[in-house]
Amino acid sequence: MRKYLFYVLTSVVMLSLASCSATKFVPEGAYLLDEIKIRTDNKDIKPSSLRMYVRQSPNTKWFSLIKTQLYIYNLSGRDSTRWGNRFLRKIGDAPVIYNMDEARKAQEEMVKAVHNMGFMGGSVHCSTKTKKKKLKLYYDVTAGKPYIVNSLAYDIHDPQIATYLQNDSLRSLLKKGMLLDVNVLDAERQRIADYLLRNGYYKFNKDYIGYTADTVSNTYLVDLTLHLNLHKAHVNDSAKVHKQYTINKVSFVTDYDVLQSSGLSSININDSVHYKNYPIYYRDKLYLRPKVLTESLSFAPGDLYNERRVQQTYSNFGRLSALKYTNIRFVETQVGDSTKLNGYIMLTKSKHKSVTFEVEGTNSAGDLGAAASVSFQNRNLFRGSETFMIKFRGAYEVISGLQAGYSNNNYTEYGVESSINFPNFLFPFLSSDYKRKIRATTELGVQYNYQLRPEFSRTMASASWSYKWTSRQKVQHRIDLIDIAFLYLPWKSKRFEEDYINKGQNNIFRYNYQNRLIIRMGYNYNYNSAGGSLLNNTIASNSYSVRFNIESAGNIMYAISKAAGIHQNSDGEYAILGIPYAQYLKGEFDFAKNIRIDYRNSFAFHAGVGIAVPYANAKTIPFEKQYFSGGANSVRGWGVRDLGPGNFAGDGNLLNQSGDIKFDASIEYRSRLFWKFQGAAFVDAGNIWTIRSYANQPGGVFKFNKFYKQIAVAYGLGLRLDLDFFILRFDGGMKAINPVYESGRDRYPIAYPKFSRDFAFHFAVGYPF
Structure with a gap:
C-alpha cells in the first residue's frame, strides 16, 4: 500500500513541477492560449454549435483536467539535437501560441453562423484576458431579435412537381412562425431533392431550389418564397419541365x-x-x-x-x-x-475459399495452457452466396491445486463446429415476395465438443436454426427458431462425486453434472443510434444503444410430456429417452449511451438487468445460462466471477458464485491521451442474486428489502490501445463498497483501502460497453 501511495505522490509532484513551466517555450511578447470560452445571451444559440468555427484550440487536457502532453513537451531541453529532447517533443504537444488573426477570422465566421440561424442583427465580441504569459480568449455572442417567417409561398412552374410537393407538404420543414434559419432552409432543399429522386426525377438536385426573403418594413417578420427552377441542359437552352425517368x-x-x-x-x-x-x-x-x-x-x-x-x-x-x-x-x-x-x-x-489457422494461449484461473484451431470457409457453396464454415479445435491445460485422489492433472478438449449461412429467409409455405421483403439470413449450425478433466469427462452437442436481419441500418434482429443442446457426462471421478455431488445440499452441482437436454427458442433486438457507421463512438459522436433478449426452454417438451402421461424420474423431472430437459424463462435488457464532450473526451453510461426463472421441470438454471459478476465487463474491483450472489463471500467454488438475477451499471470518462492510447476513469456497480435460497449460497437470495444494500461498487483507471481493427484494454479496479460486510471498515474499502485485498487487474479486447 505504501509503495502504491509513493507512486501516486511521485506522479503528482512531477506534474506539479511540469505545470510550473507551462510557458517554458512561449516566446517573449507572445502568449500561451490557455482557454477559450464562448458565451451567448440566448439559449437558442448553443456555444457547442459555434465551437466548430474556432480556428485555434488550447493544448489538450487529459480527462479535461491536465495538459499532460504540454508538460511532457516542456520537460525537454532546448537542445533539439539530443535524442531525449526529440523524443519528449515527439510524444508531447508544443504550446499553442495565441494568434490574433486566427481569432478575428473565427469571430467573423461566428457572426455569419449567428446570422444564418435567423439572428440577422447578432454580433460577436472578442476579448482576451492575460496573466503572465497565459491568455484566455472569450467570444461573447449578442443575439439580438430574431427574424421570423411571417408567410410562406411557393414559386413552382412545373405542375407535376407542384402536385408531388403538395401531397408531401406535411413533411415540410418550413413552417410559419419559424426562425429564418439558413440551415433549416438548406435541409428542406435536400429533403425535396431526395423526395423527387424517389419519384423518377433522376437528374434532379437541390441546386434547382432557391429562396427569396422579403422583410416587412420596420419589423422582424419575413415573407419567404421557395423557388423551384425549370430544367436546363445547358446555359443557353430554353427551360423545360423536369423529366421523370x-x-x-x-x-x-x-x-x-x-x-x-x-x-x-x-x-x-x-x-x-x-x-x-x-x-x-x-x-x-x-x-x-x-x-x-x-x-x-x-x-x-x-x-x-x-x-x-x-x-x-x-x-x-x-x-x-x-x-x-x-x-x-x-x-x-x-x-x-x-x-x-x-x-x-x-x-x-470475392475470394470464395479460405483456410485459417489460429494458435492461442489460455489462462483459466491461473492454470496455463494452449489451444489451436483450423477452419475452412466457402463463401459460395451452392452458387447462391451460401457461407459454409467448419472449424476443428483442440486445447490442453495443466490444472493446479487439485487435492489427492485424482488420476491426472491434465485438461484436454477436442471440438468441431460447422455452420451454413443462407443469404435469404428459408421457411416452408412462404411466398417469394414475402421472403424478399424480410431480407433475413438463415443460419444452420451444429457443434460437438469433448472435454476430459481429472474430475469428469463431458460431451456437449448442439444444433441450431436461426434468422438474422437488419432494418433501417440501425436495428438488428435475431430469432433462434430452435436450439437443441445435449450435455452428456459418461464418467465422473469418485473423489469428485464424494466431495461435491453426493453431499446432498449442493443442488446446483447435482443439476449441472447430470445428463441434460436443453431445447430453447429466443429473440434478440439490438438498436444502435450510430447505425452502420464505422465511427469510434466512444469519442467521435453522441450515440446510444438498446439491447433486449428473451428466451425460453422446455415449454413444448413439457406440454408433450404432460399430454403423453410420461412418468417423472426420482428427481421429479420429465425426461425424453431417459434424459431430463431444462425449463426456464430468461430475459435481459441493456442500455448504453455515449455523450461527446469534445473531440478528445466523452462520457459513457451503461446499465443492464437480467433475470432467469426456472420452473415446472427444473429447479435450477443450467450453468451456461446463469449469471456471473465481476471481471473486465462487470464490476471491475472484483475478479472474474468472484462477486456474489448477494453478500455471499464465496468458497472458491465457481458454481456457487452464480445467480438467476443480474444488475450492472457503469459510468466511464474516456479521454484520448497520445498516439493510439486512450485513458478512462470509471465507477462500476452491480451484483447477482438467486431466486431460491440454497444452503451452499448463504445470503445469495434476492430480497426487495435487502438487495440495494448488496450492490457492490468499484472505481478505477484504464488504459486502451486503439489499433483501429481492435482495441486492447487494461483496467485496474479498486473495491469501494463490499457487500459481503454489512457494516464496519471492511464494508467501505474506499475509505480504508488495502491494495493487496481490494485491487483487481483486467485485460480484455474491446470496450466493456
Missing part, C-alpha cells in the same frame, strides 16, 4: 474489374445468359445462380427511377459474401428525347 432494362456484369476502365466496352466478357428477360454477362463461368441476382434487385424494368430502391439494391448485394464490390450505373437510352434508363449491375467476385 423509367427503367428500360437491367443487365448484370458479374466479372467487373474495378481497376480497369469503367467504360462498358472495355469490360472483358465471354458469354451471357438471359433469365426472365435479364441479360447476365460473365467471363468464363457464371458463379452465381441467375435467381440469386434477380431476387437481389429492388427495382425492375418499367419502374420509375427510385434512388431509395437503388440504395436498397446496393444493400442487398452487399449481403452476398460471394461478392467483393457492387457498382450500379445508369445510362440514358440514345433513342430520340428518351426518358428511359438502362441499368447495369457491375459485380466483382
